[in-house]
Amino acid sequence: MNLFSLIKIELIKIRRTHIFCLMIIPCLLLWLPSVLNADMNFNNPSGLSPENSFFIQGFMGFAWILFPALLVVITVMLNQIERTNKGLQKMLSLPVSIPMLCLAKFFVLLLLAGGLILIMLALYYPAAALASAKMDYDFLLSGSLVFKESLLIYLCSVPMAAFYWLIAGCIRTPVFSIGIGLASIVPSVLVMNTKVWFAYPMCYPFYTIAKLMGSLADGKNFISIDLIPWLPVAAGFTLICILLSCLLFGNSERR
């Protein structure tokens, strides 16, 4: 079986897991107060224009807690559908390569993360239009900024997703795998303000949006981040995590 058909099978497996409800409802809840409190954007202390402030406020909450936490939920789901009723043991007896299976599941995780960003984008435009109608002010931003930032958040989340997938795969006790995942979200506020932020993948999405806020407040169009220590560290981290998770996936079932 090649990777493509494995991914197709994985997509069938998640059909009845309610995961889409779990992804859509929080995003709806996120934009609801932004629309209701749209007038708050007019007195932004950092000097952002109202439409930028509306966009940044929404995406900041998303990138800080919601996105990483939902990624953890997705990893839990991908693992539990295999572990309940001993699904992984049955997979081990079939002619399926386990590293391939692990990779397929990781791609599904990335797909769902992309879906999450798309949901966010799909809800941003109606929310901005509603807020514009309510306040009689144009809150809609140009597409290029919104799409570029969303793409950046998505790309930045790949190392984080790889890390969560590694934890979920190799720590069998669910308390610890979920616990480490969720607990790693909280310190990102602290790490983001230090010089070694690039060594902590969980803060990348939040870092980019905070950076964007700073540069928009200064009147620039988009952010400029030093790629040199960041890109190699992130790429190395992702590769190591994926390799380790492929090696360790299903180890406790194999014994």
Next chain:
Amino acid sequence: MTFALELKKTKRTGFFPAFFLGALAASSLPVINTAARPDSFIHQALPAGDILLNANWLMLAMLNIFLVIIGACILYHTEFSNGGIEKMHMLPISRNQIFFCKALLLLLGTGTMLLIESLFLVFCACHWFPESPGLLSAVFQNTCYSLLMMLPVIILMLLIASLCRNMWVSLGVGITLLFTAQMVMSSDTILTYFPFALPFQFLSSSGYSREKTAFLAAALTESVLFGVFKILLTKFRRYTL
């Protein structure tokens, strides 16, 4: 009897170690935060406890709620994972009793966690703020207060976990609720009494004001409400999601 059984069931889930380790991780935050930039904290003209709580309580409360969410999910996951709950339903054991014993377990875990965090806060205060009168009683009062504020979260989260067969559903619902709490807690409407927003409150050294007492009353009312709701649900509802 039921409580002893429940305690036994948690043995191999890592429930108490998770709370212990989580508490240690959470308590390291104020220590690191203060050690990294002591200058920005030492010169504030506030009691030591207030400075530390102002700077760190938001993160600590968030970690605490995360742990309660995970704890609740795990306590019911052990029942659901291999059809254990069906077997329990056949035995002469009250479902409500199971629920409230689990709540007690979760309360114990949370209490331990809050106690450890308070100890570390006291350590921080003693280390960086040598002269701080009335520190111990302030921190102790805050611990008891936070435990009571955690009560609605504990009961609501267990209620959700007992309704969802799949762990990720209850986990996702819990995270959604926590995220909602993050957004509503700074509003000045009735939404500040949202159950998941309550643990973000803390007692400053000025003690109980009217506002804090109102939060306490809200926490207790909500806990009783969710408890009664669970009792009603076990009467009328047979199946889970």
